[in-house]
Amino acid sequence: MSALTRDDRDLLLSRIRDVADYPKPGVMFKDITPLLADPEAFSALTDALAALCEKHGATKVVGLEARGFILAAPAAVRAGVGFIPVRKAGKLPGATLGQAYELEYGTAEIEVHAEDLGAGDRVLVIDDVLATGGTAEASLELIRRAGAQVAGVAVLLELGFLEGRSRLEPSLDGAPLEALVTV
Ligand SMILES: O=P(O)(O)OC[C@H]1O[C@H](OP(=O)(O)OP(=O)(O)O)[C@H](O)[C@@H]1O
Numbered sequence: 386m387s388a389l390t391r392d393d394r395d396l397l398l399s400r401i402r403d404v405a406d407y408p409k410p411g412v413m414f415k416d417i418t419p420l421l422a423d424p425e426a427f428s429a430l431t432d433a434l435a436a437l438c439e440k441h442g443a444t445k446v447v448g449l450e451a452r453g454f455i456l457a458a459p460a461a462v463r464a465g466v467g468f469i470p471v472r473k474a475g476k477l478p479g480a481t482l483g484q485a486y487e488l489e490y491g492t493a494e495i496e497v498h499a500e501d502l503g504a505g506d507r508v509l510v511i512d513d514v515l516a517t518g519g520t521a522e523a524s525l526e527l528i529r530r531a532g533a534q535v536a537g538v539a540v541l542l543e544l545g546f547l548e549g550r551s552r553l554e555p556s557l558d559g560a561p562l563e564a565l566v567t568v
Pocket residue numbers: 449450451452453487488489493512513514515516517518519520521549
């Protein structure tokens with residue numbers, strides 16, 4: 386497991402495709418499917434995320450549905466820690482904690498199984514994109530309400546112009562926000 390080299394970062398960036406006006410006019414959608422289809426890039430990404438788990442002493446990884454699952458699950462396995470899914474409302478069968486939030490292009494609600502997180506857990510949240518920061522902010526609220534500690538947030542791509550970092554700052558409460566690539 387290792388951090389990203391400059392070449393790795395360039396590789397990741399080159400595998401993220403811009404799709405204009407999706408899912409609505411004015412949005413530049415960042416499509417990670419070309420990256421997922423490239424085993425070299427996906428492996429470098431998984432290594433880098435697993436290294437962040439170790440760096441920040443995470444004992445669990447939370448992945449945010451749906452694209453966050455794809456990145457978080459292999460990183461958790463590689464780091465040797467548990468993977469906890471935070472799902473869109475109505476998908477988890479057990480007793481849940483829920484949190485509503487706003488997206489760049491709509492509103493949503495996420496949930497986690499209450500029994501999956503608790504005191505003693507140190508949680509790294511992993512997602513593909515940080516846009517407005519609403520999803521990550523809601524996930525931090527859930528983690529704290531479950532009684533767990535936030536180790537940090539790690540994203541593949543930060544959309545700097547949407548200023549999600551400043552929105553997230555108060556909820557981070559000193560925990561790190563790690564973006565592998567920022568545009
Ligand atoms: O910083 P924010 O403004 O909250 O936006 C970022 C979130 O938006 C996307 O998820 P989306 O809800 O579109 O779901 P998906 O992963 O299921 O496609 C993305 O995967 C992040 O989770």
